[in-house]
Amino acid sequence: DIQMTQSPSTLSASVGDRVTITCRASQSINNWLAWYQQKPGEVPRLLIHKVSILQGGVPSRFSGSGSGTEFTLTISSLQPDDFATYYCQQYNVYSGTFGQGTKVEIK
């Protein structure tokens, strides 16, 4: 099965920082890569699909990039509302494997 590995697992940052989260797939996923945000006690929210396409209503400070098996989520200027856990996910095959998550904490 396809494995998705995120790094780092935890990230401490300050408001205004540029933040980058990396996601690596164990094999090609044909760029069927999504990113979700989950805040404590809330359901996940889809931010980005097909590597770089922002969902409606997602602030433009979020961006996605990458290809093949290496992908990144970048927050250009971290805002207080962005402290959350972020998951990458492949949807190339039915298993829809998620990464283990990256928790973005306040520094």
Add this chain to the structure above:
Amino acid sequence: EVQLLESGGGLVQPGGSLRLSCAASGFTFSNYAMTWVRQAPGKGLECVSGISGSSGVTYYADSVKGRFTISRDNSKNTLYLQMNSLRAEDTAIYYCAKRDYSNPSTYAPLFESWGQGTLVTVSS
């Protein structure tokens, strides 16, 4: 507005059974694939089982294959998950989730809409 409302969770002993339901509204249910995604306490997300709009395609994670059965009743706009032979490691919040792509024949695990989840606890 899309609404997904899960029910049926609760406390069950190991080896027991539960049936989860997800009542959908705000869209033409039969046109959309649906998925059960679970999240163990303090842990990440796992796609458990999915089904296409026409029920022609189903998916099960290896961890639940042979124990869980997904189904849907398009006349009632409801998704189900029958869970048998439950184990402690099945303890989780179970979300139903929907992809915003209208095609009753296909399935892909991308989730634009989520329910609030129902908690399943397997413990003696």
